Amino acid sequence: MKNLFLALATMSVLLGAALFAPIFAQSQSTPASPKEALMPSHATGPFEVKVTPQDDKIDPQLGRFLLDKQYHGDLEATGIGQMLSAGNPAKGNGGYVAIEKVTGTLHGRTGSFILQHSGTMKDNVPQMSVILVPGSGGGQLAGIAGTMKINIAAGGKHTYDFEYTLPAD
Numbered sequence: 001m002k003n004l005f006l007a008l009a010t011m012s013v014l015l016g017a018a019l020f021a022p023i024f025a026q027s028q029s030t031p032a033s034p035k036e037a038l039m040p041s042h043a044t045g046p047f048e049v050k051v052t053p054q055d056d057k058i059d060p061q062l063g064r065f066l067l068d069k070q071y072h073g074d075l076e077a078t079g080i081g082q083m084l085s086a087g088n089p090a091k092g093n094g095g096y097v098a099i100e101k102v103t104g105t106l107h108g109r110t111g112s113f114i115l116q117h118s119g120t121m122k123d124n125v126p127q128m129s130v131i132l133v134p135g136s137g138g139g140q141l142a143g144i145a146g147t148m149k150i151n152i153a154a155g156g157k158h159t160y161d162f163e164y165t166l167p168a169d
Contacts, residue, residue, distance in 0.1 A: 038143075038145075038165040038166065038167060038168070039165060039166055039167070039168045040163070040164075040165050041107060041163075041164055041165070041166065042074075042161075042162065042163055042164075043073065043074030043075050043106060043107060043160070043161075043162040043164070044073055044074055044159065044160065044161050044162070045071060045072045045073015045074050045075060045159065045160060046072050046073060046157065046158065046159050046160075047069050047070060047071045047072060047079075047158050047159070047160055048069065048070045048158065049067060049068070049069045049079075049158060050067075050068040050069075051065045051066070051067060051083070052065060052066040052068070053065055054066060061086055061087060061088065062084070062085070062086050063083075063084070063085040063086070064082065064083070064084055064085075065082065065083045065084075065085070066080075066081075066082060066083075067079065067080065067081040067082065067083055067098060067100055068080060069100070069102075071102065071104065071160065073160075074106065074107055074162070075102070075104065075105070075106050075160070075162060076104050076105045077102050077103055077104020077105065077106070078102070078103055078104060079100045079101065079102045079103075079115070080100065080101055081098055081099050081100030081101060081115075082098060082099060083096055083097070083098035083117070084096065084097050084098070087121070089121065092121060092122070092123050092124035092125075093121060093122055093123070094120070094121050095119065095120045095121070096117065096118075096119050097116075097117060097118050097119075098115075098116075098117035099114060099115070099116060099117070099133075100114065100115045100117065101113075101114050102114070102115060106141060106144075106162075106164075109139075109140035109141055109166070110139050110140050110141075111137060111138050111139025111140045111141030111142065111144075112136075112137070112138045112139060112141065113132055113133070113136050113137045113138070113141055113144050114132070114133040114136035115130050115131070115132060115133070115148060116130070116131050116132075116133050117129070117130050118130075128149075128150060129147075130147060130148040130149070130150060131146075131147050131148075132144060132145055132146045132147065132148070132164065141166065142167075143166060143167040144164055144165070144166050145164065145165050146162060146163050146164030146165060147162075147163055147164075148160055148161070148162045148163075149161040149162075149163075
């Protein structure tokens with residue numbers, strides 16, 4: 001009886017392994033080949049932005065804007081997009097979301113990617129998140145991932161600080 005139980009248990013383990021191995025194998029990450037290895041990098045530089053209000057007249061607290069950016073430095077590119085905003089910035093409170101397509105050259109690689117912006121301001125204290133939309137990289141920037149920090153200095157000068165990864169060449 002003990003041998004029968006041991007045989008059934010062994011068969012169950014083997015059968016289970018055979019049935020679930022393909023699912024388990026798909027869920028496990030395999031080590032990237034040298035060609036697929038991600039190379040972390042960092043880019044910085046200034047940029048100019050032109051924000052054009054779109055007069056939707058929906059509500060005085062809601063706004064829609066077109067974005068037109070020129071990036072310089074490690075990222076030589078243009079950015080176009082749209083932004084939605086809400087709140088009362090004059091009182092130090094508000095929020096915005098935006099989508100921006102960036103096209104140009106990043107450290108010698110030409111292509112494009114899309115940034116997703118989200119920001120809030122409470123009592124004049126801003127919080128902002130800018131992430132690269134997964135899977136949006138094109139051209140030599142295919143496979144790019146990352147986040148961007150936007151800095152606004154006194155006088156309104158804008159700079160970016162972009163942490164990203166790209167597949168190795």
